[in-house]
Amino acid sequence: MALAVLNLLLLAVFSFFPSLIDASLGMGYGFTVTPLLLLLGYSPTEAVPAVLASSVVGDLLGSFFHQEYQNVDFSFKSRPFKIAFVIGVLGGVGALFGALVAIGISTLYLKTYIGVLVTVLGVFVLFSDRLRIRMEFSWTRMVMMGILGAFNKGVSGSGFGPVVTTGGLLSGLDEKATVAIQCLSELPVCIIGFLTFVMKGCCVDWHLALWVSVGAAFSAPVAAWFVHRVSSEKLKPMIGVMAVILGIFTLVKVHL
Numbered sequence: 679m680a681l682a683v684l685n686l687l688l689l690a691v692f693s694f695f696p697s698l699i700d701a702s703l704g705m706g707y708g709f710t711v712t713p714l715l716l717l718l719g720y721s722p723t724e725a726v727p728a729v730l731a732s733s734v735v736g737d738l739l740g741s742f743f744h745q746e747y748q749n750v751d752f753s754f755k756s757r758p759f760k761i762a763f764v765i766g767v768l769g770g771v772g773a774l775f776g777a778l779v780a781i782g783i784s785t786l787y788l789k790t791y792i793g794v795l796v797t798v799l800g801v802f803v804l805f806s807d808r809l810r811i812r813m814e815f816s817w818t819r820m821v822m823m824g825i826l827g828a829f830n831k832g833v834s835g836s837g838f839g840p841v842v843t844t845g846g847l848l849s850g851l852d853e854k855a856t857v858a859i860q861c862l863s864e865l866p867v868c869i870i871g872f873l874t875f876v877m878k879g880c881c882v883d884w885h886l887a888l889w890v891s892v893g894a895a896f897s898a899p900v901a902a903w904f905v906h907r908v909s910s911e912k913l914k915p916m917i918g919v920m921a922v923i924l925g926i927f928t929l930v931k932v933h934l
Contacts, residue, residue, distance in 0.1 A: 689715075689886065693732060693893030701740040701901030703913075703920045704843030704860040707733060709927075711890065723875070724883045730872040731887040736894030737865040743902035744858035751855075752862065757815075758855050762862040765824035765842055769867035772828025772838075773874070786932060792830050792837040793928035799844035800921025803914065806848070815850035823849065824863070831867055837928075838864060840921045847917065853910040857917070 693711055700707035708729050715725035745752045752759045823845025830837030839860055846856035876882060905913065 687889070689718075689889045690893040690896075693890040694897050695893075697732070697736045697894040697897040698901050698904075699920070700839065701736060701861060701898055702857065702904050703917050704857045705839035705917075705920055705924060707736065707839075707894075709924055715886075715890075720883070720886065723880045724886060727872055727875040727880060727882045728887040728890050730868045730875070731882075732891040732894040733868040734865065734872060735891040736898055737861050737868060739895055739898035740901060741858065741862040741865065743899045744854075744861060744905065747902045747906035749854040749902060749905050750858035752858070758851075758859050759862075761820055761846075761851075762859045764821060765827070765859070765863035766866040768821070768824040768828040769831055769838060769842075769863060770828075770870045772825075772831050773867045773871045789928055789932035793925050793932065795826070795830075795925070796837060796840040796844070796921050796928065797925030799841065799848070800918045800923075800925055802918075803844050803847050803921065804918035819849040820845065820851075828867075838867060840924055843917055844921050847914060853913040853917070854905050857905055857913070 692714060696707045696710035699705075699710075711732075712725050712729050715728065716722065720728075741752065744750050750758045752762070823841055827838040827841035827845070830841060842863060843856055843860045846859060847853065851859070908916075
């Protein structure tokens with residue numbers, strides 16, 4: 679019994695750090711935690727719902743604390759809220775109907791496409807300042823990135839955060855607002871994804887979901903504080919580097 683409790687506490691600790699990175703840089707949680715749970719012996723039908731449930735907790739609290747630390751203005755009439763709402767709807771549709779699109783498409787091709795896309799976007803973010811590329815805000819670019827992220831999430835379960843976050847930067851959004859917008863826009867995606875598992879009759883491991891959610895919950899205020907304290911000039915290259923790392927790891931993993 680004591681060993682089981684210790685293992686669950688360790689899960690909370692392990693989920694804390696990926697969630698901290700995700701809520702700070704807009705990507706990396708599901709990419710890290712899902713494989714970890716699979717390595718620990720959990721089945722995909724146990725691991726994925728738990729990750730989705732903890733993402734709901736992390737995204738909800740993360741959005742709240744980003745607002746509290748004034749990283750973003752999420753009032754109903756604000757542009758960040760409208761962007762998060764539009765991207766969230768697109769992502770929700772992608773999560774709901776992506777399985778239909780994925781039928782007959784090779785996983786190898788899908789993961790390769792996502793790896794290349796995220797890597798290229800990350801490189802573009804890193805070098806946009808050196809190339810003196812200044813982006814004015816564009817709803818068209820933002821919606822296109824949202825559609826790409828939703829497609830990725832729906833057909834493979836990954837590639838939403840990196841595309842939406844880097845896409846926000848390349849669409850002319852402020853660095854801190856972009857991270858917060860990704861956090862809020864992912865919320866309906868994870869809710870729909872989790873409810874889909876429940877409605878399919880999957881036996882959700884509620885203890886697992888609870889403890890990884892604890893780690894995500896504790897990371898939310900820390901991540902929002904970090905985004906508040908770090909300068910936008912430093913945050914942007916961090917996001918670019920993280921996107922490149924995730925893109926390369928995706929390519930390496932799928933071709934091993």
